């Protein structure tokens with residue numbers, strides 16, 4: 001959260017009023033559309049709160065008028081054609097009725113699966129709240145992403161990992177195990193580096209990354225098909241980022257027990273004395289055990305982050321010389 005918070009606080013007229021493990025609550029007096037440009041926040045909602053005992057009460061005159069008013073405010077900034085609910089009990093008759101009357105009042109189609117305007121309804125301490133998503137897609141869903149892969153990284157987290165790696169203009173950057181290219185692309189769109197290389201063992205991953213790189217209109221990312229446990233470049237890298245296989249959607253826990261130590265060792269061999277290695281993984285036990293035995297990398301920072309319902313960690317490592 002400190003990363004998203006720093007980005008939010010750059011906006012005039014924004015004051016943080018509350019915080020949880022993976023969200024910030026704030027008051028904002030500026031133009032709503034200014035909130036759609038965040039790179040590090042995954043999603044931004046307008047919060048509409050009601051002191052009512054159950055969702056059925058949202059159908060009451062006063063509550064319904066407030067809800068329609070708040071949704072209409074969000075609809076002034078974006079074109080939405082349809083809406084949907086995210087809520088426990090969203091298939092109940094109460095939500096069915098709410099969908100019916102909202103569709104009429106807002107002139108939107110109710111599409112329970114693909115609705116663009118997402119309304120998250122949930123209880124809070126004093127009643128029920130509706131979180132109205134400001135954009136048809138989450139902010140982390142970048143327009144350059146035309147190819148996705150299982151296990152693809154959230155672009156907001158990629159921006160944060162790159163910030164933690166602090167690549168400088170005279171440094172060489174490697175995105176090892178790049179998959180669809182998220183880390184390399186966000187770096188390419190951010191600050192400049194002397195070289196930007198994205199590497200994966202699989203051709204289909206590189207084909208996917210190539211499509212995304214082209215959609216992002218970037219021409220300076222070199223794609224390499226190689227095994228990250230043996231690959232060596234002619235010149236060492238100063239910054240290495242990797243979203244390692246977690247052993248569920250991509251790879252296996254058994255395979256990771258071999259892959260992770262071999263990767264750490266090879267990256268130490270192929271990097272400069274000032275190298276930083278920034279890793280994202282959900283294999284927390286394995287990775288921390290390896291780090292406790294590793295002589296090449298020193299842990300500078302570890303951060304618990306939220307990603308698609310999981311809580312992986314980002315590890316920031318510095319080469320030991």
Ligand SMILES: C[S@@+](CC[C@H](N)C(=O)[O-])C[C@H]1O[C@@H](n2cnc3c(N)ncnc32)[C@H](O)[C@@H]1O
Nearest residue numbers: 151152153177178179180182200201227228243
């Ligand atoms: C979790 S995915 C990376 C997803 C990526 N960050 C993205 O945004 O799409 C892990 C990637 O590691 C690659 N990989 C696995 N073992 C590898 C190895 N030994 N060398 C290079 N790449 C490898 C897989 O092909 C896969 O694309």
